[in-house]
Amino acid sequence: MNRKLYILILSLILIFSSVMQVMAQEQPSPSNINECISNSSNIIIGDCTKEGYTEEALNKISILADKNPNDYYKALIVFNEFITTKEVETIINSSINSERIWLANPNHIGVATSAVRNNDFIGAVNTFYKSFNEYVSKRLVHDNVSEALMTNKKAVEQGDFKIYAVLVEGKANDLKSLATHTSIRIVDLHSNQDCAVEETKDNIAVNYINIPTRPDGIK
Amino acid sequence: MKHNILFLCFFLFVFTLCAINPSYAADYTEGDDLWFSPDSGCGYNGVNNNKMDRIDIWSVSWNSNAISEFDGWDALELEFRSGTSGVQWRDLIDYGYESTYSELPGAYFENDSDDASFGCHDPHYLVANQNYEGYMDLYPQSSQPSSFQLIVECEWAKDYGYLYDPYPEDWEYLLINLNKGSGRYW
Numbered sequence: 198m199n200r201k202l203y204i205l206i207l208s209l210i211l212i213f214s215s216v217m218q219v220m221a222q223e224q225p226s227p228s229n230i231n232e233c234i235s236n237s238s239n240i241i242i243g244d245c246t247k248e249g250y251t252e253e254a255l256n257k258i259s260i261l262a263d264k265n266p267n268d269y270y271k272a273l274i275v276f277n278e279f280i281t282t283k284e285v286e287t288i289i290n291s292s293i294n295s296e297r298i299w300l301a302n303p304n305h306i307g308v309a310t311s312a313v314r315n316n317d318f319i320g321a322v323n324t325f326y327k328s329f330n331e332y333v334s335k336r337l338v339h340d341n342v343s344e345a346l347m348t349n350k351k352a353v354e355q356g357d358f359k360i361y362a363v364l365v366e367g368k369a370n371d372l373k374s375l376a377t378h379t380s381i382r383i384v385d386l387h388s389n390q391d392c393a394v395e396e397t398k399d400n401i402a403v404n405y406i407n408i409p410t411r412p413d414g415i416k
Numbered sequence: 417m418k419h420n421i422l423f424l425c426f427f428l429f430v431f432t433l434c435a436i437n438p439s440y441a442a443d444y445t446e447g448d449d450l451w452f453s454p455d456s457g458c459g460y461n462g463v464n465n466n467k468m469d470r471i472d473i474w475s476v477s478w479n480s481n482a483i484s485e486f487d488g489w490d491a492l493e494l495e496f497r498s499g500t501s502g503v504q505w506r507d508l509i510d511y512g513y514e515s516t517y518s519e520l521p522g523a524y525f526e527n528d529s530d531d532a533s534f535g536c537h538d539p540h541y542l543v544a545n546q547n548y549e550g551y552m553d554l555y556p557q558s559s560q561p562s563s564f565q566l567i568v569e570c571e572w573a574k575d576y577g578y579l580y581d582p583y584p585e586d587w588e589y590l591l592i593n594l595n596k597g598s599g600r601y602w
Contacts, residue, residue, distance in 0.1 A: 239582055241537070241575065308523040311515045328515040332472065332551045335462070341475040343547040345519045408524045408537050416521035416541045 238402070242385045243273045243362065243409035251383045255376050258384055262373035271296075271366045271387035275409040277380055279303050279359030282318040288380055291316060293367035297407075298360050300325060302352035304413050306345045309358065322358070329353050362409030382410070447602050450588045452492060452539075452572040455479050457548075459496065459568035459591045460599030467556035468508060468596055471496045473534055473549065475601075476520075480544035491522075491573045491582040492539050497531040499567035499592055505530045508564060510555040518550035525552055537575065537582070566594040568602075 245251055261270065274289070279301070289295060295313040298321050311325035333350050336342055352358055365372075376384040387405045448455050457476030461468050473494055498505050506529055513532070516525045522537030534550050536542070568591040573582035590602045 241582075247577070306521070307517065307519045309515065309517045310513075310525065312512070325515045325517075328551075328553050329517060332470075332517065336472075336474060336549065339458075339474065341547055343475070343519060343549045346549045349517075404526075404528070406524050406526065406535065406537075408522055408535075416538045 239404045239406050240389060242387065242405050242407050243275050243383065245275055245382050245410040254383050254385050257388075258369065258373050258376050258386055261386070261388070262369040264369075266368065266370040268369050269366055270369055270372060271364065271405075272372050273362060273364050273383075273385045273387070273407050273409055274375060275362045275382045275385065276360070276412065277382045278412045279361050280380065281359065282322055284380070285318050285360050285363060286316075288378060289316075289363060289365065289375070290371070293365045293371055293375075295363050295365050297364040298322070299362035299407075299409050300358040300360050301411055301413075301415070302349050302358055304415065305348050305352065306415055307349045308411075313363075318360070322360075325358070326353050326356075361412055362407070364407060382412075446589050446592050448570075448588075448590065450570075450572075450586065451482055451485060452490075452586070453482075453570040453588055453590060454494075455482075455545075456601060457494075457590070458599050458601045459494075459566075459594055461496070461566060461594065461597065463597035464556075466562070467560045468554075469556045470551055470553050471532060472551045472599070473518075474599070475547040475549070477545050477547050478539075478542050483540070483542050483544050486540040486542070488538075488540060489574050489576055490539050491575050492520075492536040493526070493533040493569075493571045493573065494536075494590070495531040495533040495569045495571060497567050497569065499565040499594065500561075503561055503564050505532070506557070508557060508560050510557055512555060514553040514555070516550075516552045519548045520550065523550070527552070527554065531569075533571075564596055565592075566596075567592050568594060 261268070285298070295316050295318070297310055297312055298318060300309045300311065300322065301307060309325050309329065311321040313321040330353065333346065336346065372384050372386070375381055389403070454476045455478060458474035460472040460474060462470035462472065464470075476494070498508060509527065509532065511527060513525060513527050518525070518534050520534060520536035521539065521541035522535075524535035524537060526533045526535060532552055532554060534552070567589060569587050570590055571584055571587040573584045575582035591600055594600055
């Protein structure tokens with residue numbers, strides 16, 4: 198009798214655990230863990246602190262420019278120092294399409310980005326200032342505002358946020374020319390030949406995450 | 417003998433739940449229960465012309481115990497996603513984003529097919545009990561439903577510097593049932 202009871206209970210546990218496992222697999226995952234494993238992957242772009250990284254990026258763009266000079270590529274351009282909209286306009290010529298700028302208040306924490314349309318950098322900065330002011334005015338009604346937000350509020354009022362990176366799309370040849378500009382630290386392509394092979398082989402969507410290194414070294 | 421069998425069954429039951437099926441060890445309740453999640457903070461979503469077009473994080477902070485556990489390989493994401501059954505993130509928000517701001521170390525921004533997130537690539541540079549703020553201006557879908565709820569999650573990932581990183585390790589809900597146009601602290 199005891200043995201029958203033992204087998205019965207054990208069987209029930211096994212059935213129950215199997216059902217739970219199936220449920221767990223079918224349950225829509227609230228995070229993108231499964232998605233990352235199966236069909237998409239992330240690549241960090243713009244980290245100039247890695248040893249040999251800038252040389253590797255330059256080498257990659259040189260090879261592509263020699264092979265396919267007129268092919269278009271997306272790339273993150275990281276500057277050596279914080280620069281103004283006018284300086285960006287001088288460095289990046291109009292044949293290259295700028296999509297987004299990265300800005301910061303030099304020597305203070307806080308990173309901002311703003312979408313660029315028709316290579317209008319002033320417009321992009323003004324859009325950020327407007328949205329930042331809207332955020333701050335709403336935020337200040339509530340408690341526990343960070344010190345950094347108050348510091349950056351002043352910087353925005355004084356127009357002290359400066360550009361340190363731009364996401365662009367342009368011909369390989371034009372991007373190669375930029376890569377050797379004295380104001381530019383890296384032209385980091387949204388393209389990796391190893392990944393391209395993987396993409397074809399496993400149908401993996403590669404997601405490029407832009408984290409340009411700030412000129413002041415602040416994280 | 418009966419007691420031994422019952423004890424064995426109970427042990428097997430717990431083992432099944434926690435070891436064989438680790439997904440059930442994940443935390444489905446609201447709040448900062450796992451070590452990597454921020455102690456406190458507020459998730460807010462802003463509405464313009466009756467459509468959600470902004471997500472905010474207010475006063476997000478971690479304690480010193482959590483920060484001391486982070487190393488150079490870790491990354492975190494504070495994710496906003498749809499919490500209404502049958503409504504996908506893409507039903508609410510289109511691709512891309514306009515302006516963004518974040519005070520998190522190693523800040524990055526994502527608007528994927530199923531969520532938008534504030535990334536923190538260098539959580540080991542967080543300062544204990546310091547408040548961090550951020551926002552993302554998003555493009556609402558013209559067909560965005562008139563009512564829905566959001567989920568805010570914290571995801572912990574590892575970035576070993578290989579091609580396909582950061583790689584998600586664990587996650588938990590910070591907020592569930594966050595109504596359109598509202599904010600709440602966890």
